[in-house]
Amino acid sequence: MLYDDNKYDISESDFEESEAVMDIRCLTPPYPVKCLPYAYASKQWLPTFVNKARKFKEMKGILINTVVELEPYALKFLSSYCETPPPYPVGPLLQLENGVGVGDSKDEKQSEILGWLDKQPNRSVVFLCFGSMGGFREEQAREIAIALERTGHRFLWSLCRASPNIFKEFPRQFTNLEEVLPEGFFDRTKERGKVIGWAPQVDVLANPAVGGFFTHGG
Template sequence: MEKTEVVFVPIYGVGHLFSSVELAKRLIHRDDRLSITVLCMRPPSFYGVDPYVESLAASNPSIRFIGLPQVDPPSPEVYNGPEGFISLFVESYKPHVRHALTQLMSPGSGAHTVRVAGMVIDLFCTSMIDVANEFGIPSYLFFTSGAGLLGLMLHLPTLDTQIPTGTELKDAETELKFPNFVNPVPPFSLPKPLWNRKEHGYTWFVYHGRRFKEVKGIIINTFAEFESHAVNSLSDGQTPAIYPVGPLVQLEGLSHSLSDHTRTQYSEIMKWLDDQPPSSVVLLCFGSMGGFDEAQVKEIAIGLERSGYRFLWSLRQARVGMPMPNAYPNPKEVLPDGFLERTEGRGFICGWVPQVKVLAHPAIGGFVSHCGWNSTLESLWYGVPLATWPLYAEQHLNAFQLVKELGLAVELRLEYRNGVDLASAEEVERGMRSLMAADSEVRTRVREMGEKSRAVLVEGGSSFVSLGRLIEDLMHNN
């Protein structure tokens, strides 16, 4: 049977790759007429995600992965910030994507011409719309974050024309209104690149938000019951067709990519959790890019010790520049004197944790998180309440949405603090106690939303129906 081909062009970030592959898996599982090819950009060497790509390919043989050639990253003088870096890096891949599509669509000896029904591009890959148009291929945006951020980015080009010249969003005297949020958004809950309109990051956000409207449809890693207001606000007649198909959660892990040391650590973590009472442990984990300096580490440790709760802490150094953060070589050197001895038995400190497997463990009762979108969906899936500690990117907006809009998280940190970034031990202790309260309304709401997050994926559920609409659209293109 001749297949209908769909080509994915994700960026190289681990979270983006994971959710893109989960979407691809769900498409081919739902309809065997579909065939998926993923075009993989090679990341700059300091990102170190090649093992993840290899693992994804090894564990998903039904999906074709095509590695694109390495390109030189843009120089710091040109990109001026991560948004510019990623956008220009993607732009430099256009010739390679063009070549890959030509090869894919050219018939071999005795073969049928491959018809590509759609190109699914990442939110930072909007320059690839140009390549899709050259080939007459409909393009679809895969928005790996939520409908809240999507709506903000779609509205940003309009907002930009309404703000007086010289006025910065961070200096707004009132909170900002966006159609996708019920409540006004405080300026310091916006992604940091949006604070200053003169910055390159702001320009790139406006650029991508404007180009989002050029695609045929937008696939979102969310579900209608979770972000009901934000999703409904996108049905305004001016936005491309919306397909909320989430939650797309990587539940199986990537066993192919684990080193011997990591496998050993994985076993130690799970064995320790097995010995803890149900819902008694707080997980502290801040994503692949999150870490803290020595002063903040000490405040967290003091707050944890005073709270009296059991904890599993993924302790990593603060990121400096573009490289990924690393574990502290000797945690004892940065922790308060005697901390490890006083918390022995009720605390476990490591550099890396298998986050999904840990959240699924019955011993976990709360999650102190950076509020990355994948982490948010994973915590909901397992019904584990969050305490918000956003660090970068869109995480402050996610935290605002979870706490103020949806009532699905406890506030530990929320906004940027005007340059005062150190959270005190008192804040940490207070956050722990609020998070772990057994009778809290947040805990009940998260448990209920977790049940909904599973129900939407089965036949008749909202995301199941939305995925069906997407497949019908793709087949119509073919």
């Protein structure tokens, strides 16, 4: 491991601006240091992730939610690397039931969101969703809003504000989107766009109105 060989020298202060790259065995191209998740540059959290990685050596196998055709290079590496247990691709496994109960506040939001999608033409809506840890600063949210408006496309946007400390608090909804997004944005896009907080992602992606998915790739 780069960490054990003292070749992993990345500080919290400069990794976001770094032009350096790392050669990682399971990846084809070099990996840009500035693309690392924050935790991998944090002296507080990095040892935790390293210790979890070491636990792999104690396992008899690794079940991975994927298929060979999707990630052949990574699976080939894990199969040939003697220090890790053999991988077993068992995917794709999808959680098709979201577990929201009748009468739940999320159930009401889900009905509203899916009802809006049902009124849109097939494959006409771009869905923007960045996961439970994907939040944006106000200036970032405004830039995305400007881009969405200029495209002229229909959109469903799951938007949350950035967390001041992602390890202590997940991103939450903005208190007042009217103050965050460009003036008049909602009036100009009300016929073709919808901004939401929480999103029933699986159900949204299964709706025929969705024609594109803009995601963090998590």
